[in-house]
Amino acid sequence: MATIRTRPEGTARRTSPRPPGGRSWTATTLTGLGLLVLLAIHMVANHFVVRSVGGLRSYHQILEYISNPAIFTIEAIFLLFVTVHAMLGVRGVLLDLDPSPRAQRWIDAALVVLGLGTLAYGYLLIGTLASRA
Amino acid sequence: MSERPGPTGAAPGEHRDERGPVLRKGVGVPTSGWFDPRGRALGGFAFAANRVTGLGLVFYLYLHLGVLSLLLRGEGSWSDFLRIATSWAFLSLDVLLILGILYHGLNGIRVALVGSGIVADRQRALWWSLGVIGTIALVVSASHIYGSR
Numbered sequence: 001m002a003t004i005r006t007r008p009e010g011t012a013r014r015t016s017p018r019p020p021g022g023r024s025w026t027a028t029t030l031t032g033l034g035l036l037v038l039l040a041i042h043m044v045a046n047h048f049v050v051r052s053v054g055g056l057r058s059y060h061q062i063l064e065y066i067s068n069p070a071i072f073t074i075e076a077i078f079l080l081f082v083t084v085h086a087m088l089g090v091r092g093v094l095l096d097l098d099p100s101p102r103a104q105r106w107i108d109a110a111l112v113v114l115g116l117g118t119l120a121y122g123y124l125l126i127g128t129l130a131s132r133a
Numbered sequence: 134m135s136e137r138p139g140p141t142g143a144a145p146g147e148h149r150d151e152r153g154p155v156l157r158k159g160v161g162v163p164t165s166g167w168f169d170p171r172g173r174a175l176g177g178f179a180f181a182a183n184r185v186t187g188l189g190l191v192f193y194l195y196l197h198l199g200v201l202s203l204l205l206r207g208e209g210s211w212s213d214f215l216r217i218a219t220s221w222a223f224l225s226l227d228v229l230l231i232l233g234i235l236y237h238g239l240n241g242i243r244v245a246l247v248g249s250g251i252v253a254d255r256q257r258a259l260w261w262s263l264g265v266i267g268t269i270a271l272v273v274s275a276s277h278i279y280g281s282r
Contacts, residue, residue: 025248032241039234047227048277055281056215059208086191093184122198129204 024088031085038078045071066126067133079122087115179240179260186237193230221282228275235270239263 045065047055057065065071094107203210217223243259246252252259 029241029245029248032238033245036238036242039238043231043234052219052281055278056218058215059204059211062204062211082194086194089187090191093188118194118198125198125201125205 024091028085028088028092031081031088034081035078035085038074038081041074042078063129063133067130072126072130075126076123079119079126083115083118083122086118087111175257175260179243183237183240183244186233186240189233190237193233219282221279224278224282227278228271231274231278232271235267239267 046057049055050057050061052058066075091107091111095104099107200214203214240260240263243256243263246259247256
């Protein structure tokens with residue numbers, strides 16, 4: 001049976017288009033899965049290792065802890081994951097309010113700025129503390 | 134407690150066995166908002182609770198960064214904070230934080246498994262089983278935190 005091409009090459013209709021927000025959902029899920037591990041390490045190391053009330057570390061114990069290169073790296077990755085996950089989550093909540101495309105662009109820009117600001121402050125904080133040890 | 138009628142006036146679940154489009158309270162978020170749990174099934178409650186705990190954790194993230202700023206001021210500021218942070222009331226907030234983390238994290242596992250199609254038809258069973266795991270973890274954590282006093 002002969003077939004006639006009615007559609008130009010390369011513009012074939014996708015049979016299973018990506019759902020709206022698919023990339024955002026995937027990023028939220030992947031950072032969330034990473035956070036399960038990183039947050040578990042963070043919580044156990046900061047609240048369940050040291051023998052003190054609430055497992056909280058003293059000032060010098062914190063400096064010693066954060067100056068360990070492995071811990072510093074883990075905490076830095078944890079901060080990145082938690083910030084990205086938080087910004088994507090807040091974006092999801094705000095987009096559910098059905099903003100206009102213009103407002104949506106503002107939301108995206110504001111969350112990028114907030115996220116970068118959070119990362120900058122967080123890295124400044126742990127970097128300063130690690131350098132004091 | 135009386136059940137509210139569905140969008141077609143029929144009782145909720147009446148059309149569950151019928152083929153056809155899924156009946157729901159309209160497209161997207163209902164006018165009452167996602168945070169209104171009234172008349173919702175377990176999935177709606179789980180979603181609303183996930184959002185509430187998520188927003189709470191975002192608030193805590195910035196609160197935590199603010200508190201950690203005390204470390205930059207030196208040992209004295211941190212020691213003063215520790216005196217407050219080790220009070221019974223403050224440790225209770227720690228337990229509340231762990232509750233939020235456990236709920237959001239375990240429900241996130243459920244959403245990932247269901248949303249990715251790995252366990253698409255076991256939403257309810259997942260919610261309850263992860264709920265049991267979360268409750269056990271919360272009790273262990275709370276007993277450890279309060280027991281450290």
